[in-house]
Amino acid sequence: MKCLSRLQAIEKKWQRYWSSRNTFMAEPPVGSDRDKRDSKKFFVTFPYPYMNGRLHLGHLFSATRAEFAVGYHLMRGDSSLFPFGFHVTGMPICGAAKKLADEIEHYGCPPVLPTADSLELPGSVTASENAIDKVGQFKAKKAKLNAKTVSKSQWDILIDLGVPEKEIPKFVDPYHWVKHFPALCYKDMCKFGARVDWRRSMITTDANPYYDLFVKWQFRKLYRDGYIKFGKRNCIWSPLDGQACMDHDRFSGEGVQPQEYIGIKLELINYTTLLEEQREQQQEGEEEGDGMDDSLAEKLNIKLPRFYSNPKNKAIFDQLWENQVDNAKVYLLAATLRPETMVGQTNCWVLPTGRYGAYYINKDEVIIVSEHAAVNMAHQGLNNNKPFGELDFICEISGSDLLLATVRAPLSPYEQIFVLPLETIKMDKGTGIVTSVPSDAPDDYACYKDILENRNGIAEKYGVDVGLMLEPYSPLPIIEIPDIGTLSAVRLCEESNVSSLHDRAKLTQIKEICYTKGFYTGIMKMGPFAGQCVKDCKQSCRDLLVQNNQCIVYSEPESEVISRSNCVCVVAAADQWYLDYGNVAWKDKVRYNIEKYLNTYHDEVKNQFNRTVDGFREWAASRSFGLGTKLPFDERYVIESLSDSTIYNAYYTVAHYLQGGSLDGSTSLFPVEIVDDSFFDYVFDLSNNLPEKFMEYFSTDPAGADRLHQLKKSLLVPGVNSQIILAIRSAEDLLTAMRESFCFWYPVDLRCSGKDLIPNHLTMMLYNHTAIWSDDEAKWPRGMRANGHLQLNDAKMSKATGNFLTADEAIRKYGADAVRFALADAGDGLDDANFREETANNAVLRLYNLLATCQELLAASAVCYPESYEDIYSTIEASSADCIHECVFLASILDCTLRACSAFERCSFREGLIISFNELGHSRDQYIHSCETRRVPYCRFLIEEYVSTQAKLLAVICPHIAEELNAEVLGRSNSIFRDPLQSQDTLAEALKQLRVFLKIDEYVQATIVRLKNYLVDVLKPRKDGTVKLPNGAKIAQVYVAQDCPEWQTRVAEFLSSMYYDETEEYGGLGALPKDASSRVSKYCIDVLETPKKDLQKVMKYAAQLISASKTDGPDALVTKLPFSEHKVLSAYSDAVRTGLGVEQISFYMVGEGPVPPESCKAATPGKPIVFFE
Known part of the structure; x- marks a missing residue:
């Protein structure tokens, strides 16, 4: 406790010092410092955290990658800037505020909830309820709660976040969140000792009129340049919220995109009309249905079955045809991603226990599908012209009702195929109807064999007449694969001795071979595209099926998406404004940026960026409601929360001019009326035309001159920007100062973020920079570093399990520097990192002991030979062995410095910490031991060199203890960040002469x-x-x-x-x-x-x-x-x-x-x- 109290006192001391001396405020060099422009500058940013709660360790972990980087570049002597903003755009705050309002409305204030495990409000729909009422109106589904998402009221959540109970009712207003949590976040980051220029901080949305104008300018420019379009397109949609659900609005499913399916129309044959239809066909001399000709049947040795219908189907067929369908055709709709394989259909599968529904998609066609698929289709216009999202529901049908029925399958050479049981079908993926192509689909062949051989009595269980329904329908040789031949699934399953459908490991391996090799190297042997490469005919086959009205095309989410309003999302074809990220020319620019300029620090990150760009499509940029900025050319919509967050790094460079030191611009002396598009065009180096409104407002007349004077007074920070502000004598000077600030700091040198933002935010940042500054590659981002998620004590962080620490809790428990130490030690790569509380606890003692050891060593040291580098070099020239130990220690100091700097340069902070703390400490201990065994005093020159180097390297990770070493042990008056490390070249040259001692x-x-x-x-x-x-x-x-x-x-x-x-x-x-x-x-x-x-x-x-x-x-x-x-x-x-x-x-x-x-x-x-x- 003594150690912790001492360290926390040191931290408060230096945080006060930094604040009073404006240590981390940064401006472009001017005047006598102008030569620094030839040295390096470093501009690093971190995705501003979302302000619906307190910061936790996960936030700190990602933020420290930027924070450590700016610490390193400060110690390199670079002009370094790390700004930090607060994001409040989007639905999460609105959703939480609405949830709180509903709780208070229905259960009082404070709300007295009926049960601890059910917080559904009256009228809400749970996942266990049927989401279709008697007239077919779809009701938004609430997501199922599981062990990971313990149900908790919004009132209790706010209590857990430390909000006083009497203040909680204020949070029904979303804008109260905007005021409350950024202040707490700022406080936490200050206690952490973050090296941030806080003048540049801001909040988003129209709550900050200057940022609001900045976003509108950006969107008007993108719109004028053709990057934003309007139209109906598929997007992930929250039915409960009635709008697109983008990544930032999701509780789960971030990065999930719409997946297109081809719905194959398997026409259900009505046994009461089939005989009459067949007689008519025979009389007219037509071929039977979609069947094949006699020569092909003979060639494939196929025995065509006689007409058959199971009497158990009669009730459902009667209901469909006689009471509901009105002569419309009825289809089982089978979803597939491989339309080219439909020539190999031998049967179709249904889930015997599945709940299906019959729905009109138009007046002439009825489909039987899962509710999951129907709901998605209803949001894509496949609902018989019903209102958006509403189902034209006929009746419910059990999978057992459909078993043993017969259907006509498009492209299949078989006249008709049977509906058979498959017990592993998932009703929340696809339509619940699955086509069977056993020749090339291992799962289909395994189930085919299970029924054929009546394994586990499955044929008997479901009444399958194998001789009639399966044996005549042999797998068809539709694709030939080099080195495998045709019937790849049959061959590989037999060779691998697959025992049943439940032999999952083997089937998964075979599936990978069949699907990958079949698609990329296979040749079609049957059907309309025989002789073509499989990969080349997929689109053609899709188009043929569409042309012949033998399929429908629809989409659903790639995997489950849950909105922050706890709604299961669907894919909807909605009218909306979107960013045209699928534009080929735009993609090419982004790829060029990645290849030529972008340092991604890991090859896998670069690969992920390229994969994301390859698959990037239109991105919904607007929503109907929520916090944010109104779309400037269509104010019915609000700009969504990722789209307003792509180039705000540029805003940081001038935010302190615009906002007057407040987060929302409320203390600014800039009227919003003078901040127009021409202002941003000039400041952001896109035009040389001076903005007229701005020039007029700060004109040379007395009123304008007074306004300029008052503005300069508000902007002046002595010791930081005095020369810049005092040099402003006109409106043009002020504009030039802002423009120079932007031009000096841009481009962004490093953007640090969790790896989960690569598929959206980080890639969008690349896109929008190449669009806004399309003709100026010098403004495009230069570095992006991604990190894994943070675990706590080798387990996932979770509030539900109690394995969770907020930033405030961690700092109070261990102190800022010990938390920093443990965060640096947590890991560097893309894999999930691990914050160990044991490491933080040990770091308290290790840092305390380091301070004490350095004090003791310096006190015990004596002025003795060698007293300088020159003495060391003289020893080398004389080949003397008198001070080998001293030379080895100095060489080790230089070597650790260079290797630690190399690690920090690569953002490998754990490696840098190990070198600068552990290895340098080990070299110190070796030297101390050598002095004691030789019975000689510690050389003061070397001890001072060690303590100075230790402090400067440690300043990257633990700045408070580093400042204490610099000031209290070494007795230096300036901040350690004003006394950087020697240049790499100088250090390398010194080590070159001492390398022999290593x-x-x-x-x-x-x-x-x-x-x-x-x-x-x-x-x-x-x-x-x-x-x-x-x-x-x-x-x-x-x-x-x-x-x-x-x-x-x-x-x-x-x-x-x-x-x-x-x-x-x-x-x-x-x-x-x-x-x-x-x-x-x-x-x-x-x-x-x-x-x-x-x-x-x-x-x-x-x-x-x-x-x-x-x-x-x-x-x-x-x-x-x-x-x-x-x-x-x-x-x-x-x-x-x-x-x-x-x-x-x-x-x-x-x-x-x-x-x-x-x-x-x-x-x-x-x-x-x-x-x-």
Whole structure:
């Protein structure tokens, strides 16, 4: 508790300091700082969080990727900007406010709910109820609640969010949310120590008239340039809300798009009219139905069945034909994604226990489908001209009523096929009717075999006459696949011994082969497109079926989508304004941006962007209601919540000018009337024409001059923008200042976000930037980094399970820097990261101890040699061993700095933390230990260098403790963010001169390990049970070889020449050629003239070098080290002696000690040998 209290006091201290000194406010360099324009600038943004609650750890995790990045670039000395806004556009706030109002209306204030587990309001419809009333009016379905979505009242949710109970009634007004939660979010981020320029913060919607005008300008421009269109198009639709449900409006199903299905019309045959129809056909000499000719039937050995109808179907048929259908044709509608395979239909499947319905789609046609499919169709105009979304419902039909009926299947060569049972059909996907193509669909063939062989009594259970209904309908050879042939599903199922439809693992694997190879490499062998590639005839087959009125085309969501109003969504064909993201030319621009400019940090992110662009289609940009900005050219609509959030990064660059320091612009001295399209065109570098209204308002007359003066006073922040503001003397100067702010910060250098926003928000950002600044590639985004979701303690974060932490809770529990430490440690990649509370708790002690250790070390240090880099360099030139340990420590500091910076540059913050905290700390401890064993004081120059470097690297992740180290330990007066790291080039040059000491450190550690391993072997009992050193090793004598035998040197040099000279020729850097061994053999015979008896020994040595080079690179081929092994080991004698656990240790050159040279032949440069006593 003492440690935590101390750290939190430090955090409050530095947060006050940053606020009072405006440390993180950023402006373009001017005046004497103008040369900084030639240095780097860094502009990073993070998707503004949605303000329907408090920030939680997941928000912080994604935000820290931007926050850590700006911290790193501040420590690089770059002009760095991280703004932070608040998103309130869309339905979630409106939905929550409405839910609260309904609770209060129906259950009082505070609401007294009837039960704890049912919060449905009167008149609402649950998923368990039939959603069709007696006249066929569809009622919006509420989503089923499950373990993940515990039902809780909105009143209780607000209590959990910390809202005082007396304040809760105010939240029935959506705009109260807009005022309440951004303030709390700002407070949380300040307690976190976020390095944000808060002047630029804003809220969205018309609650902020300046942002509202910015969005309207953007949409007018997109509309003028042809990127926004109007028309009827399919979109995900919430029937309860009566409008499109875009990603941001969804409780689940983010990223799900409409999926087009081809509904095959399987005409249901009425047994009472069939005989009469057949007689008429025979009399007229017509072919039977859609059947095949005799030659094809004979060729396929198909036995056509006699007419058959199951008497159990009679009741439902009578009801359809006599009472409802009125001579309309009735179809079982089978949904498929593969219309080209319909030539292979042998039967169709229904779910015996399924609930189907009969519906008019027009006055002449009735379809039998699942309610799920019918509802989607009713929202796409397939409802007999009924009102939008209303079903023309006839009656309900059970799957068992349809079993054993006969249908005519388009394109199938069979005259008629039977309706058979399939118990695995899902009624919430497709129509609930499935065509069977057993030749190429493994599931169909498995079920076909189950019934054919009456497995588990399935044929008997459902009364299937196998001889009549199945045996004559053999799988048809419709597709030929290279290396497989025809009947791919039949062949692969038989070869894999698929036992039944429930043999899921095998069937899944076979399905992948059949579908992928069949589609991309298969050739059609039957039907109207025989001879064509399968992939080439899919669209043609679809068009043929449409042309012949043998199918309908409809869509439904790819998977379930639940709106935030808890409604199951459908696909609707609705009139709406949409962004034409399917435009080919626009797609090409975005692809160009991705390929040429965009750093995605992970190849998979780049691949996801490209896949998203490939599949991106029209995007509904408008909605009927909700918070937001009115569509400027059609104010009946509001712009949806992702569409208004694509280029707001540009708004950040001038927001502080427009809004007057308030989130909503309420304190601005800019009248909204002067902020028009010409203003934004000029400020955002799209036009050189000065905006007339603006120029007139701040004119040179006394009134205009006074307005300008008052505005300058409100904008002035001493020490931040004084030179910029004081230089403004006219309206044009003010416009120029804003334009220069935009031009300096743009483009966006890095956009950090969760990976779930790649399929929508992040891709839309690319689209809209390439559209708005279509002729100026310099404004297009340069970097996007995606991260995985955050787990808490190895489990999904969930309020329902209690495994959840808000940002405020985490900071109060562990302090800001410890939370930052654990968030950095949580993970860097696209996989889900993991925040461990144990890590945060340990970080409290580790950071506290770091501060104490640095204070103690500096107090205990003394001014001694070396006192500077110059002293170090002098030691190197003199080849002195007097301060090897000091040189190694300094080299380690430089090496850790460069490697940590490289990791931070790549946004690999966990890696950077490990290097800058763990590895640098380990190097410190090694140096301290060496001083203690040598009984010398700590070198003050090195301790100060270490503490300074530690503070600067740690500032990236934990800025509060870094500032404390800088100020209280090192005694420096300026913020650490005003004293950046040296340039990478400077650090690299310094390390270049010290790199040999890194090799020395590696050599010493490797030597200790190797000698310890030898000691283990020495102490092992012999075969006879005796031990060479029964009392253990007390004395060690280490022998160092100065030179290798000449033949070893020659072989190593020969390999080294190949490594450097011929690497590229043999495929890439950093490897010997594949025939290196044979070359060495030839070299030894032809050049070295190695005797035959020695060749095996030489080749064994060469093989060891070749193997070592694969891991150690060219260093493995060096036979002479760049330092004196004897001097180094002597300097590290205490470390070696302690590592071996002996009492005495001596170091000798081979030939100089008591052990004769012939006994030391195993010693080679870099690999000394040891003798124990």
